[in-house]
Amino acid sequence: AHQRRRHVFTYVGGGPGSTLYKSVDGGKTWAKSASGLPGVEIGRIGLCYSANPDIIYAMVEAQDGKGGFFKSTDRGASWEKQSGHVTSGNYYVEIFAHPTEPNTVISMDVFNQISRDGGKSWSGLGEEYKHVDNHVIWIDPKDPNYMLSGCDGGVYETFDGAKTWKYHGNLPVTQFYKVEVDNTLPFYH
Numbered sequence: 001a002h003q004r005r006r007h008v009f010t011y012v013g014g015g016p017g018s019t020l021y022k023s024v025d026g027g028k029t030w031a032k033s034a035s036g037l038p039g040v041e042i043g044r045i046g047l048c049y050s051a052n053p054d055i056i057y058a059m060v061e062a063q064d065g066k067g068g069f070f071k072s073t074d075r076g077a078s079w080e081k082q083s084g085h086v087t088s089g090n091y092y093v094e095i096f097a098h099p100t101e102p103n104t105v106i107s108m109d110v111f112n113q114i115s116r117d118g119g120k121s122w123s124g125l126g127e128e129y130k131h132v133d134n135h136v137i138w139i140d141p142k143d144p145n146y147m148l149s150g151c152d153g154g155v156y157e158t159f160d161g162a163k164t165w166k167y168h169g170n171l172p173v174t175q176f177y178k179v180e181v182d183n184t185l186p187f188y189h
Helices: none
Strands: 042-049 056-062 068-072 080-083 095-097 105-107 113-115 134-139 147-151 154-158
Touching: 042 095, 056 095, 095 134
Parallel strands: none
Antiparallel strands: 042 056, 056 068, 068 080, 095 105, 105 113, 134 147, 147 154
16 A cells, blocks of 8 residues: 655754854865854854955844844954844845945844944845745845845836835746645645
8 A cells, every 4th residue: 555654844943053064165175264153053044255255244043132134344264243134034034235335234034224333333224015035135236226126926126215016026936935735646736
């Protein structure tokens, strides 16, 4: 008799040994790069390089409220906490550096957040007439006022640095929040 295995998937926000590692030889060897990061169990980590390659940003989920936004000015050799800014680990924890301004970072969240001082303070990027639940953003390095944003509502475009957004409703994209299947053989329905 054919038995089908039942797979259960869940989100686990970290575990023992979770940390950052760094390679300087194209991935042949790796060394811990956690000096200055929380000394507790760490969960998801969002990383991005700034316009200055010596500066790396990390948004770190950690237990006991010790997570936050961290900055390295020595290519990840050490980290310094800039603020307590974090987003929901099971949805976001994605950060994107501005392509020409090393101290500007955008954090994906229900409403996009922007820091212009290396992660010390945060404010809303601008979401007027735009769907929320953001997951990705692209900033044109030749014209940083031009951005494309991917969110649960689709793809949006701005030409004025996020003051106004244009929705692109002609793209066949959707977001599924919940999908269920039955045990029909040979394929699920």
